[in-house]
Amino acid sequence: MEQSDTPCGLDVSLEIMGGKWKPLILYHVQDGPTRFSEIRRLIGGISEKVLAQQLRDLVAMSVLERRDHHRVPPVVDYSLTPFGQTLVEALIPLCEWGNRNRARVTEISQSVSRTKIK
Amino acid sequence: MEQSDTPCGLDVSLEIMGGKWKPLILYHVQDGPTRFSEIRRLIGGISEKVLAQQLRDLVAMSVLERRDHHRVPPVVDYSLTPFGQTLVEALIPLCEWGNRNRARVTEISQSVSRTKIK
């Protein structure tokens, strides 16, 4: 399956943060411990099931740390591990690129979807 | 659907290069015009159908440029547009992160899949 010598590390990063939501999760957790429901509100559009799933994945990859405050009703929060912190730093240029090009990208993708309909 | 004010541009970048293969394609095209079959060989593991599809997407988003040399048997190559070049630059930190952490990530993901089996 792997037949190239993969000089580029993208396959590694994608194994951890590949998927629609994981980069967004990492980004929104970066300002300190964040609770489940707060992450959900920050991202917007993600379902509880999927968020729980992806958080479990990220914890398993030791990118995030889960803290259960053992209170009832439940209080749990998530924060970056030092390892996760380095990933987020590598992610920041992509954030900036996205912000710089937001207008252009929305414009292009609108014209693309218009030509698809016709 | 979009209910947060999305201060982070990741959603924009992900719209363009989200998916399993697109970042890899961009990476491998960066050294100049590259032919279809060459990209395929460089990446390894991608099918013709999917590659053709994603190349079309990337061209539609004006990240890549397609040149048909109008020869038979067909000769076509793909290269980064100036716009695409800026994206690849934002992608490089992730490559480097992946290369730095390749060993660690493979180790972790192996122990994860082991615990899943048991």
Added chain:
DNA sequence: CCCCACACTTACCTTTTGGTATGTACTGCC
């Protein structure tokens, strides 16, 4: 007493993504 909030889990279904196999028009090589 009723309902909501919390942080999930589970069952079920739809959508998206990816893969396989085949075909195409043509040329160069043996």
Added chain:
DNA sequence: GGCAGTACATACCAAAAGGTAAGTGTGGGG
């Protein structure tokens, strides 16, 4: 003459990802 290679398209199918709706146990507010 037959086969490989080129850059795809197309039909069909399998797998993965994601969404919806419901349930869980508890406590606090009305």
